[in-house]
Amino acid sequence: MAAAEAALKIRMAMEQLKATGVRERPLVEVLDLSHQMADAMTAFFGSLDKSIIGEFRYLADFIQQARDEISGLQANDIKDTRLPGASTELDAVVRDTERATESIMSEAEKLMNIEATDLVAYKADVDAAMMRIFEACSFQDLTGQRVTKVIAMLRHIEDRVTKFADALGVTDSAQQETAEEARKRELLLNGPAVNGPATSQDDIDALFA
Amino acid sequence: MAVDLSMPVLVVDDYQTMIRIIRNLLNQLGFKNIEEAKDGRQALEKLNGGKFGLVISDWNMEPMTGFELLQQVRASDKLKDTPFIMVTAESKTENVIAAKKAGVNNYIVKPFNAETLKGKLKAVLGEF
Numbered sequence: 001m002a003a004a005e006a007a008l009k010i011r012m013a014m015e016q017l018k019a020t021g022v023r024e025r026p027l028v029e030v031l032d033l034s035h036q037m038a039d040a041m042t043a044f045f046g047s048l049d050k051s052i053i054g055e056f057r058y059l060a061d062f063i064q065q066a067r068d069e070i071s072g073l074q075a076n077d078i079k080d081t082r083l084p085g086a087s088t089e090l091d092a093v094v095r096d097t098e099r100a101t102e103s104i105m106s107e108a109e110k111l112m113n114i115e116a117t118d119l120v121a122y123k124a125d126v127d128a129a130m131m132r133i134f135e136a137c138s139f140q141d142l143t144g145q146r147v148t149k150v151i152a153m154l155r156h157i158e159d160r161v162t163k164f165a166d167a168l169g170v171t172d173s174a175q176q177e178t179a180e181e182a183r184k185r186e187l188l189l190n191g192p193a194v195n196g197p198a199t200s201q202d203d204i205d206a207l208f209a
Numbered sequence: 210m211a212v213d214l215s216m217p218v219l220v221v222d223d224y225q226t227m228i229r230i231i232r233n234l235l236n237q238l239g240f241k242n243i244e245e246a247k248d249g250r251q252a253l254e255k256l257n258g259g260k261f262g263l264v265i266s267d268w269n270m271e272p273m274t275g276f277e278l279l280q281q282v283r284a285s286d287k288l289k290d291t292p293f294i295m296v297t298a299e300s301k302t303e304n305v306i307a308a309k310k311a312g313v314n315n316y317i318v319k320p321f322n323a324e325t326l327k328g329k330l331k332a333v334l335g336e337f
Contacts, residue, residue, distance in 0.1 A: 101226050109233065187274050188304045197300035197318045201325060204305050204316050208332070 009040040069167045073160050086153045089146040096146075100139035107133050212337035214239040216262030221245070221252040221278065222296075223270040227319075231265060231296070234323050238330065239337065249273030253281055256288050263334065268297035268304065276308065283312040292333045296321065 013033050107129040116122045164170070183189070190198075218240055222228045228245045235243055244261075246252035250273040252266065264282065266275040273281075275295060282288045295308050298319040305316050315329040331337065 098226075105226065105229055105233075112233070112237075187276055188299065188301070188307055189269055189274065190299055190301050190304065191269065192298035192319070193300055197298075199300050199302045199305060199318070201318050201321070203302075204300075204318060207305055207309060208315055 007044065010037055010044075013037050013040070066168055069164050073164045078157055078160070082153045082157060086150045089150050089153075093143045093146050093150075096139045096143050100136045103136035104133050107136070212334045213262065214337060215242055216240075217242045217244055217259060218263045218265065219244050219246060219252060219255060219261045221247075221249065221264065221266035221270070221275060223247050223267065227267065227296075231326070234326050237323070238327060249275060249278035249281070252278050256282065256291070257285075261291060263330075264291055264293045265296055266293065268295060268299040268308075276304075276311065279308065279311050279313055294329055294333060296326075 013036050017030070017033055111126060111129050114122060114125050177185075218235060220228050220231045220235075220243060222231070222245075225247075232243050232245070244255060244259075246255050248270040249266070252264065253273070255261075256264070264278075266278055268275040275297065279293055279295070282291055282293060289312075292314050293312070294315045294317060295313050296317045296319060297304070300318045308316055314333045317325055317329055
């Protein structure tokens with residue numbers, strides 16, 4: 001029985017009781033009307049329970065799934081371990097690169113300033129400087145390993161977030177451009193292109209020819 | 210007319226390493242009077258406080274970019290004729306065109322080599 005039908009039946013029974021006066025009606029009739037109301041209400045709550053229970057069950061399943069996915073996302077692991085770890089590794093990459101660059105440039109500047117009056121001494125100075133430049137270049141091995149670790153961390157996070165978004169059917173809402181983003185757009189701050197210059201030096205030269 | 214190699218050159222970059230590279234290359238080419246600034250704002254102060262024969266500037270710097278510096282230089286009666294070379298990793302055509310419209314004399318995309326810098330200096334200043 002649909003909810004509207006049950007409500008109509010109950011209303012009719014109530015109106016009938018009111019119209020005729022409950023005290024004047026025989027007990028059998030009142031009981032009969034009471035039964036009708038009880039039947040109608042049972043049917044009403046029965047139908048109500050089925051649809052609402054279904055909805056609640058769906059919501060409960062969805063919440064449980066969301067909890068599982070949030071748990072699987074390991075947000076605390078990402079926040080407390082992986083992102084700080086990536087940040088530390090990248091800081092070390094910057095530091096190692098700066099240190100190596102400083103060493104290489106200092107050696108190169110020393111070489112430029114060596115007086116080549118004594119060729120034997122000059123050769124010894126050049127060889128020693130070259131060895132120090134080779135040593136400094138070993139930073140590439142370490143930074144390569146560090147960057148590889150950061151890439152692995154980012155892939156892990158990407159994988160988790162992708163699974164989470166897919167499972168919950170998350171779609172991106174429209175985002176308003178921040179002041180910093182607007183400034184970057186207006187001042188054409190694009191940064192270096194990934195695979196070499198976006199426009200070659202030859203093409204740039206053609207624009208200035 | 211020969212280029213005056215003693216003229217002050219202002220190198221603007223927020224990376225000290227890049228300033229050092231350009232300074233060494235300029236020294237090798239014979240330029241001896243090289244000053245440096247770490248962003249557009251500091252560069253503008255130096256330019257307004259002295260007379261420079263050339264500005265070599267990066268684009269991507271804070272708080273004032275090289276592009277903003279170029280616009281300020283070209284808008285200034287005192288500085289508008291100062292030769293200006295952009296040396297930057299900003300290599301999109303839109304960047305190059307915007308810089309050209311703003312009045313840049315030449316544009317070098319990073320990474321660059323000594324020959325490229327030398328070629329652009331000659332194109333802007335003349336033979337030296």
